[in-house]
Amino acid sequence: MSTSLPLPPTIPTISLRDPRLGDAILDACTSSGFFYLCDHGIAQHETDRLFALSRDFSALEEATKRRFMDRASNTGFTPIKHESLDPSKASDGDLKESFYLARLATTASGSTPESVEHRPPTQLLPAGLGSSKDDVARFIEQCKAVTDEVLRGFANALHLDDPAFFKGNHHGAHDRLRLIHYPPSSPSSDQGASIRAGAHSDYGSVTLLFQKDVGGLQVELEGSGWIDIPPKQGCIVVNVGDAMEFWTAGLFRSTQHRVVMPRNDSEASSRYSMAYFCQPDENCVLQPLPLSSQVLEAIGNRRTAMDPAEFESRLRRKGVDVDSARAAYRGDAPFGHLGQIKLTGGQHLRARLAATYKA
Ligand SMILES: O=C(O)CCC(=O)C(=O)O
């Protein structure tokens, strides 16, 4: 007699070409806040090219890499253990190094902006990334285009009158593509105090995560605990960040995730991933949006808008100065039931960055 084992919990796969994209996004974002995205239009060979550039950069001498550190503009190199994504845990830092890229295209050769206000910082590039600047710039612009479509999906999911509402608040000046390298490490069943990336939620509106071939990414699901999100050929892992959780009054979830230490031989080698963090504009106003009855009906009792006390305590835990955000409110913009609170995209980002990096 054969008994079928229950399938392990996972996250849904959504096609960017799904005519009912808004509904699929509403389902995913109000449950786990994570989904695999397929049919996104970014060719595998372009993704592989960026992974190759990331590998070449990580092979440089540490002293060379350290010449490209620029925390002030949140660009460039971050050495191993300089970041603790989970500051609540006593660890001496995450076992990863990374290189943050701002958008590189210029108006003449690409699509990047427009007005001075939305212009990303310029940054110094090491030789390899510098000589392949066009490939890198094109990849970043493709990521930006995918996030624009996802943001449109968010607006449709929420039945906003203006389907371009979120897109219009994301010109990409704070967006970053992060090339991440987790160095090799012996597998162990004892995870100890070390971690490749500590448990955290992302800061921005939406993140695109490209995983090369080594697993270890986990997401914390209500009722299921930590579940593995393995690399899936042709798919990008997409997740909601804190700014979008705030904006949707807690309806969309910015879920905790982490990367665990190697558990077996297949995870022991270098792990490469790339994250494109889509951030709201510096001066855009983040205020919990009023939620239409249509949306609340569609999600039924799966998720309700967040309780005001929980909402506030989540914000405080994430380093947001709630008292200033309250003082900034002047009753001049729409808000939901969550109180009189107002924050700009830039203020929110800096609060989250300050809570993450060692001084
Ligand atoms: O490397 C990964 O798979 C996850 C990285 C991540 O979550 C982050 O950098 O925010």
Ligand SMILES: [Fe+2]
């Ligand atoms: Fe993350």
